Amino acid sequence: MLEKKDISLEKVVLIGVVTREQDEDMSKEYLDELEFLTYTAGGEVVKRFTQKLDMPNPKTFIGTGKMNDVQEYVKEHEVGTVIFDDELSPAQERNISKILNCKILDRTNLILDIFAQRAQTSYARTQVELAQCQYLLPRLKGMWTHLERQKGGIGMRGPGETEIETDRRIVRDKIALLKEKIKTIDKQMAVQRGNRGKMVRVALVGYTNVGKSTLMNVISKSQVFAENKLFATLDTTVRKVVIGNLPFLVSDTVGFIRKLPTQLVESFKSTLDEVREADLLLHVVDISHSNFEEHIDSVNQILDEIESKDKPTIMVFNKIDAYEPEPYDEEDLVVERTKANYSIDEWKQTWMSTIGDNALFISALNKDNLDEFRKRVYKEVRDIHVTRFPYNHFLYPDVEDIE
Incomplete structure (x- = not known):
């Protein structure tokens, strides 16, 4: 989709699946959209991988053979980020990270990252941060160990960068605080809407x-x-x-x-x-x-x-x-x-x-x-x-x- 190469963009590989519910045409359409999302976030898609599956592999989302192909490509072309078109479970994310030894994101994480970039007001930033914390909470265990040497880039904005060393209790406390902050702003906005007559x-x-x-x-x-x-x-x-x-x-x-x-x-x-x-x-x-x-x-x-x-x-x-x-x-x-x-x-x-x-x-x-x-x-x-x-x-x- 990108016509010009941009050396400032992160190299990204996309991975999707073809299932009974999602045929090849639909899978291609979703990956086209995922590529546009990646470009919006600041990445350049250099390769796509798709696999036909009855259902995604519960451990690594795609099969062992296809994962080996991805691993070889990532290593050979020094790709820093791999993005999956469907939401990964915390276990899948950890398993894939160990195999590929690079940044692993799914569609949800990518969209959250774009929202973190685009949020301009305090209200929008608070809403995005709440969503990111809720996404991060079940993924805290071992999620960031392979990324200790990396800073910034796609998927690393917002609380992901500042909450790496925190435990679940602190994140839960933060979620509660953000919800209270949103409630307060909601009341103010409700008053503003009421004042419009x-x-x-x-x-x-x-x-x-x-x-x-x-x-x-x-x-x-x-x-x-x-x-x-x-x-x-x-x-x-x-x-x-x-x-x-x-x-x-x-x-x-x-x-x-x-x-x-x-x-x-x-x-x-x-x-x-x-x-x-x-x-x-x-x-x-x-x-x-x-x-x-x-x-x-x-x-x-x-x-x-x-x-x-x-x-x-x-x-x-x-x-x-x-x-x-x-x-x-x-x-x-x-x-x-x-x-x-x-x-x-x-x-x-x-x-x-x-x-x-x-x-x-x-x-x-x-x-x-x-x-x-x-x-x-x-x-x-x-x-x-x-x-x-x-x-x-x-x-x-x-x-x-x-x-």
């Missing part, structure tokens, strides 16, 4: 890197940090937006991802209060991504976990400028036509047709179809506002009168 609240939700922050910048005319990396946004940003003469609040939240660590879902549930308390969700989808349907399912699953799946929702299919269907020869009787060959118009005739006018197709970057987007959001916000304040309906024009 009865304005309609709209929350941007979606998979990571789908363009939520770019869309936020366009509609609120503000400068929210946005870049083409995973989890560019951790701290919830709230902006006041006015369409027509109707003011409402829009919040940009942390992006979701498949196999999101349970520790992060738990510790970031308070951040997701903005989603829980929203009157309207704008579910932003990167339609140019080959697996956007799976991304939608992942987001819906997390929305269900935080009891927000049944809220009024507009599906915003973003990045139409980057969408390119795979070419298909109609005269080829061997190759079957699939969804990958659909044009956007053909997609609109699929399950998307059941969404009706709650499906919008835009490019936030190129500002394509943003007038339609603004009018649709205005209509929904106006309906919610008029329901809440029926005597104010004459103050706000119908959507047809919005310029």
Whole structure:
């Protein structure tokens, strides 16, 4: 995925498995995502290893023969980090570390590390530290002995670096303190939300890197940090937006991802209060991504976990400028036509047709179809506002009168 070699990036090897639940295509897709996560964390993937297994090896995750191949490659190419696509048990992590004699991470640890890099506010840092401590607690025994000579780098940020010599009691005490700190900040934020009055609240939700922050910048005319990396946004940003003469609040939240660590879902549930308390969700989808349907399912699953799946929702299919269907020869009787060959118009005739006018197709970057987007959001916000304040309906024009 990386076109240019960067000598400042850590050399990383990725390891995934092909199982009955996860076929080769899905495994490749997960490893592609893991490579993007690795790049976001500051690593360069130099090799991938995959193995077909009925179930992962309980001792070393992959089989002995494949582990020997990895060991030879790591030693020959002086690779410092090996990352597994699934969460490793503490025992697996210790066993693999002894064999490979390098830094061993799993997807959970990698995502936690990216969050540690990206956390800007005290609140976000506290949430990430809590998640890291909860991940670290069962892994304390012998976890760091092979890393005594190493400092810094992927997976070594946050409490991992400062808590190496501590015992379980101290980490448990720290977890309790962090939870209390989060409770205190939660109360302060609840007061802030209460002070916003009865304005309609709209929350941007979606998979990571789908363009939520770019869309936020366009509609609120503000400068929210946005870049083409995973989890560019951790701290919830709230902006006041006015369409027509109707003011409402829009919040940009942390992006979701498949196999999101349970520790992060738990510790970031308070951040997701903005989603829980929203009157309207704008579910932003990167339609140019080959697996956007799976991304939608992942987001819906997390929305269900935080009891927000049944809220009024507009599906915003973003990045139409980057969408390119795979070419298909109609005269080829061997190759079957699939969804990958659909044009956007053909997609609109699929399950998307059941969404009706709650499906919008835009490019936030190129500002394509943003007038339609603004009018649709205005209509929904106006309906919610008029329901809440029926005597104010004459103050706000119908959507047809919005310029």
